[in-house]
Amino acid sequence: MAPVLRSYVRGGWHAPTDEGRPLHDAVTGEEIARVSSAGVDFAAVLDHGRTVGGPALRALTFHQRAALLKALGQHLREHREELYELSARTGATLGDSKFDVDGGIGVLLAYASKGRRELPGGTLYVEGDVEPLSRGGTFVAQHVATPLHGVAVQVNAFNFPVWGPLEKFAPAFLAGVPSVVKPASPTAFLTARLAELVVDSGLLPEGTFQFVAGSVGDMFDHLTGQDLVSFTGSAATAATLRAHPAIVRNSVRFSAEADSLNLSVLGPDAGPGTPEFDLYVSQLVAEMTTKAGQKCTAIRRAFVPAQHVDAVAEAVSARLAGTTVGNPAADGVRMGALASLEQREEVRRSIKALADAGRIVFGDPEQVDVTGADAERGAFLSPVLLVGDPERAEPHEVEAFGPVATLLPYENTAQLLDYAARGHGSLAGSVVTGDAAFARDVVLGVAPWHGRLLVLTQSNAKESTGHGSPMPQLVHGGPGRAGGGEEMGGIRAVLHHMQRTAVQADPDTLTAITGRWVTGAARTATDVHPFRKHLEELRPGDTIVGGPRVVSQEDVEHFAEFTGDTFYAHMDAEAAAANPLFGERVAHGYLVVSLAAGLFVDPDPGPVLANFGVDRLRFLAPVKFGDALTVTLTCKQLTPRDSAAYGEVRWDADITRQDGESVARYDVLTLVAKKEVAR
Numbered sequence: 001m002a003p004v005l006r007s008y009v010r011g012g013w014h015a016p017t018d019e020g021r022p023l024h025d026a027v028t029g030e031e032i033a034r035v036s037s038a039g040v041d042f043a044a045v046l047d048h049g050r051t052v053g054g055p056a057l058r059a060l061t062f063h064q065r066a067a068l069l070k071a072l073g074q075h076l077r078e079h080r081e082e083l084y085e086l087s088a089r090t091g092a093t094l095g096d097s098k099f100d101v102d103g104g105i106g107v108l109l110a111y112a113s114k115g116r117r118e119l120p121g122g123t124l125y126v127e128g129d130v131e132p133l134s135r136g137g138t139f140v141a142q143h144v145a146t147p148l149h150g151v152a153v154q155v156n157a158f159n160f161p162v163w164g165p166l167e168k169f170a171p172a173f174l175a176g177v178p179s180v181v182k183p184a185s186p187t188a189f190l191t192a193r194l195a196e197l198v199v200d201s202g203l204l205p206e207g208t209f210q211f212v213a214g215s216v217g218d219m220f221d222h223l224t225g226q227d228l229v230s231f232t233g234s235a236a237t238a239a240t241l242r243a244h245p246a247i248v249r250n251s252v253r254f255s256a257e258a259d260s261l262n263l264s265v266l267g268p269d270a271g272p273g274t275p276e277f278d279l280y281v282s283q284l285v286a287e288m289t290t291k292a293g294q295k296c297t298a299i300r301r302a303f304v305p306a307q308h309v310d311a312v313a314e315a316v317s318a319r320l321a322g323t324t325v326g327n328p329a330a331d332g333v334r335m336g337a338l339a340s341l342e343q344r345e346e347v348r349r350s351i352k353a354l355a356d357a358g359r360i361v362f363g364d365p366e367q368v369d370v371t372g373a374d375a376e377r378g379a380f381l382s383p384v385l386l387v388g389d390p391e392r393a394e395p396h397e398v399e400a401f402g403p404v405a406t407l408l409p410y411e412n413t414a415q416l417l418d419y420a421a422r423g424h425g426s427l428a429g430s431v432v433t434g435d436a437a438f439a440r441d442v443v444l445g446v447a448p449w450h451g452r453l454l455v456l457t458q459s460n461a462k463e464s465t466g467h468g469s470p471m472p473q474l475v476h477g478g479p480g481r482a483g484g485g486e487e488m489g490g491i492r493a494v495l496h497h498m499q500r501t502a503v504q505a506d507p508d509t510l511t512a513i514t515g516r517w518v519t520g521a522a523r524t525a526t527d528v529h530p531f532r533k534h535l536e537e538l539r540p541g542d543t544i545v546g547g548p549r550v551v552s553q554e555d556v557e558h559f560a561e562f563t564g565d566t567f568y569a570h571m572d573a574e575a576a577a578a579n580p581l582f583g584e585r586v587a588h589g590y591l592v593v594s595l596a597a598g599l600f601v602d603p604d605p606g607p608v609l610a611n612f613g614v615d616r617l618r619f620l621a622p623v624k625f626g627d628a629l630t631v632t633l634t635c636k637q638l639t640p641r642d643s644a645a646y647g648e649v650r651w652d653a654d655i656t657r658q659d660g661e662s663v664a665r666y667d668v669l670t671l672v673a674k675k676e677v678a679r
Contacts, residue, residue, distance in 0.1 A: 019034060026338065060123075062121070065173055071201075076104075120637075150227035154229075155216065156233075172228075181209070229247065259481050262428045268435070292335055294402060303408050325371065341379050382403070388408050452475060540636060544633050545632050547631055550627070592619070592663060618664065648669065648670070649671075
């Protein structure tokens with residue numbers, strides 16, 4: 001009997017208590033493993049994640065979690081060849097395997113980078129601006145986000161056994177929430193090996209990563225309002241899981257990625273002979289054959305101007321005819337097998353329904369020439385291209401999850417938008433056109449039904465990642481029948497695993513809670529210039545006051561001559577007098593900011609290494625000749641960098657006139673050396 005896959009739960013490997021169900025090589029039909037979760041105590045699994053994994057993960061800063069994601073990605077990268085080899089048994093070609101394996105590793109590395117660059121150095125995420133709630137400034141509010149004290153349960157589909165788990169795991173881990181990974185059974189043998197590599201790396205705190213081979217048993221019965229569920233699969237299964245009593249009763253966050261009849265539109269301008277026509281054909285063939293069409297983002301509805309349907313059908317068919325189907329290990333094979341014989345039968349049933357509403361123009365769903373394998377023992381299927389009737393329901397309701405696409409004619413943009421909406425929600429769509437006005441009409445018209453839209457033109461084709469390539473920086477999800485979820489999407493996905501809370505307090509208390517100095521909170525004046533302090537010595541609220549500095553007419557005229565900025569409000573007394581905002585000549589805003597820098601900068605070499613930017617600069621009141629400027633510079637936020645000899649410091653700069661009115665306010669961004677490194 002083939003080996004039975006083990007689960008990794010509660011800090012150890014668990015062998016099931018029964019023989020399990022068989023899993024087969026998609027190419028040869030050979031039984032290669034068995035899968036079962038019998039004997040797993042799912043209540044204890046969730047408890048282990050909450051009580052062991054959660055506290056360990058929340059004790060780490062965002063940057064420390066990001067560093068672990070990077071290290072894990074690098075570790076898995078060293079084992080890619082092994083994962084490619086095993087992936088071939090799922091029916092994947094080498095290109096398909098790289099799409100899955102490298103894509104998953106890429107998500108880990110992308111989130112590691114975003115975590116270091118976009119998240120704070122501590123454990124609390126402060127969102128948005130401080131909200132003033134009172135006239136006197138003593139009552140303010142701030143939104144903060146903290147990690148949920150539960151477990152992120154992920155239930156994955158069979159088509160991406162590496163990328164699927166990792167794209168869900170990365171944002172959860174970065175947020176501070178442990179994961180339980182449950183793969184789809186047909187390709188669970190590959191995810192099981194991925195789990196072994198993750199565990200064997202020794203990088204992750206115990207309890208932050210658990211793996212279940214087989215069914216979820218009664219796990220959902222034990223979910224609480226602090227847990228999350230992320231599901232990828234059919235809309236029917238998503239609906240069943242979403243209605244689980246525990247999910248409904250406890251308002252468990254449930255994210256689903258389900259059925260998706262993704263569209264691709266050829267613009268009326270992109271007729272035969274145009275670069276966009278060739279791009280459309282090439283993209284459609286790639287989407288049909290990559291992963292044997294088993295991608296949630298693959299093109300199912302290919303909308304084509306009625307006058308170009310025959311030309312597109314002929315061009316796509318010609319390319320498909322040159323696509324060799326067979327054993328991924330055989331030379332020249334461009335498309336492998338479906339994940340299982342059961343999946344092939346499901347696709348055949350879907351093709352039959354689509355053919356009833358149209359006609360097959362390429363391929364035979366019942367037979368296919370196969371290279372290097374037995375066409376019946378392996379789950380092989382010919383690519384199938386249909387021409388359908390867009391007025392029929394089937395093209396907009398039946399998803400053949402395989403190498404299948406349907407060409408659908410349209411007469412005008414309004415008709416196209418109507419047809420697009422009949423899909424009731426999709427993950428991804430694309431518009432291939434050289435007409436920007438048409439692209440705008442289509443994008444805005446179909447956007448409410450799509451999570452992501454690609455406009456493909458000859459100018460971006462070489463660098464485009466393509467219709468079916470989700471990116472960790474962008475939302476991956478779609479409305480309606482596509483599930484209504486949003487996986488990935490950069491920091492948005494991290495925040496999905498956190499609770500947003502509005503905190504109302506006085507400025508001093510809010511500063512203590514968030515670790516960020518808030519306007520109105522106490523400032524700390526010291527004898528030591530803040531620029532003479534290393535990163536570890538600085539505290540939010542550290543302040544220096546510089547000035548006053550009188551602004552003269554000579555200052556303004558010199559600045560105008562030196563920079564070339566001779567805008568009339570600074571140089572033309574008559575025109576400035578007619579300006580309703582000023583009434584007379586005024587100083588340049590950038591002169592005011594430059595003078596302020598001279599008032600607070602310490603000139604000697606020291607811990608401050610560089611000024612790398614200014615944020616939120618606003619000129620609030622005019623500065624006239626004779627006005628005296630004072631600047632108050634306050635340490636606002638510290639962001640250490642674990643991997644660097646310095647950190648980032650954000651300073652609040654407030655420039656005031658002699659009457660106390662603020663004339664400019666902004667944040668100064670500096671890089672400040674760490675004391676330990678300096679020594």
